[in-house]
Amino acid sequence: MADSERRVVVSGxxxxxxxxxxxxxxxxxxxxxxxxxxxxxLAALERRARAHGLRVTSRVCDLTDEAAVDSLVESLGEVSVLVNNAGMAQSAPLRRTCLELWETHLRTNATSAFLLTRALLPGMLERDDGRVVFVASTAAHTGSRYTAAYTASKHAMLGLARAVAAEVAGTGxxxxxxxxxFVRTxxxxxxVARIAxxxxxxxQEAEEALVKASPLGRLIEPEEVAAAVTYLASPLARGVNGQSLTIDGGGVHR
Ligand SMILES: NC(=O)c1ccc[n+]([C@@H]2O[C@H](COP(=O)([O-])OP(=O)(O)OC[C@H]3O[C@@H](n4cnc5c(N)ncnc54)[C@H](OP(=O)(O)O)[C@@H]3O)[C@@H](O)[C@H]2O)c1
Structure with missing residues (x-):
């Protein structure tokens, strides 16, 4: 498959x-x-994309369900790029973090990426060509109050990205x-609504409190994240592996 005809999977x-x-x-x-x-x-996204002449197809799948992920991947054919982006976030102090909240974060943010990567990586390795990009968070590098479940799940996601990088080092x-x-989503x-x-x-005051947590001093636009993902997914990024690109305007989260 030529680079211009790559098949890409974007979770979330x-x-x-x-x-x-x-x-x-x-x-x-x-x-x-x-x-x-x-x-x-998903249908609304597909319609809008197609109206712009873009080749976008949506698939419904709960990515925390192992059997559902495996059967979805079987139906997709050769996939060159996987973007593990699906996720959720809810805040709570540790004492009010119930087991269900903890496990839901780990399943949604880390296990879904594990299942998709495990299913798609063998094909990429066989063709010696592939890109896996994880949308983690500054919470993958640092701990902040009231985010134990989210922070732990994002540390797990980044750990997975690095372990996969070690396994694929030296391949395509x-x-x-x-x-x-914080991104405007x-x-x-x-x-913001929960803080308020x-x-x-x-x-507005609640949003300002979030913004102050980032050296950037503003929310990031989704397109700024997409640009970073597009680079890491590109053929010319073939020499970049096992890296974490922080987008926080200040590089304080490494
Ligand atoms: N927003 C931020 O400030 C920020 C900052 C750093 C990192 N991130 C990360 O960026 C990623 C995207 O965040 P966002 O802000 O764009 O969130 P969002 O607007 O809430 O989108 C989350 C996406 O994940 C999907 N999803 C959630 N659980 C799923 C499941 N079990 N199976 C399949 N799909 C599932 C959702 O679709 P359905 O609900 O239809 O399933 C939705 O498409 C997340 O991993 C998040 O942690 C966000």
């Missing part, structure tokens, strides 16, 4: 960052499969991560 393709990645890679000429659970959001496959701080809107509700602050 219907979300804020995922949609930007789908449009960026499809805009490069790739055939993109966008994965998620909500069929309505690479494994890298991008680690943004529905996930961040949810965090819990603290009695207005939405």
């Amino acid at each position: 393709g219907s979300g804020g960052i995922g949609r930007a990645i789908v449009f960026a890679l499809a805009g490069e000429g790739d055939e993109v499969f966008a994965l998620g659970r909500d069929s309505g959001r 496959v690479t494994s890298n991560a991008v680690c943004p701080s 529905p996930m961040t809107e949810g965090s 509700e819990r603290t009695g602050r207005g939405r």
Whole structure:
């Protein structure tokens, strides 16, 4: 398959960052499969992409379900690029982090990436050509209050990216991560709403509190993350493996 005809999988393709990645890679000429659970959001994404002349197909799949992931991957054919982007975030102090919240984060943010990577990597290695990009977070590098489950799941995701990189070193496959701080997406809107509700602050004040946590001093736009993913997924990034690209405006999270 020529580079211009690459088949790409983007997990969480219907979300804020995922949609930007789908449009960026499809805009490069790739055939993109966008994965998620909500069929309505996926169908809307597919319609919008096709209206722009982009080759985007959506597939409904709960990526925490091993059998569902394996059968989905069997139906996709040769995949050259996997972007592990699906995720969730809810905050709670440790004492109020119930086992279910903990396990849901690990399953959604780390296990889904493990299942997809395990299923797609053998084909990439066989063809000696592939890119795996993980959308982790600055939370993969550092701990912050009230995010034990999210932080642990993102550390796990980055650990997976690095372990895969070690396994594929010296082949035509690479494994890298991008680690943004807060991005303007529905996930961040949810965090802002929860802060506003819990603290009695207005939405704008709550957003400012999040923004202050990043040296950038503003929210990141999804397209900025997509640009980093597009580079790491590109043929010219073949010499970059096992890296974590922090997008926080200050490089304090390494
Ligand atoms: N927003 C930020 O500030 C920020 C910062 C750093 C890193 N990140 C990371 O970037 C990634 C995308 O975040 P976002 O802000 O774009 O979030 P978002 O808008 O909430 O999108 C999350 C996506 O993940 C999908 N998803 C969740 N659970 C899934 C499951 N079990 N199976 C399949 N798909 C699932 C969702 O689709 P369905 O609900 O339809 O399943 C949705 O498409 C996440 O991994 C997040 O941790 C976000």
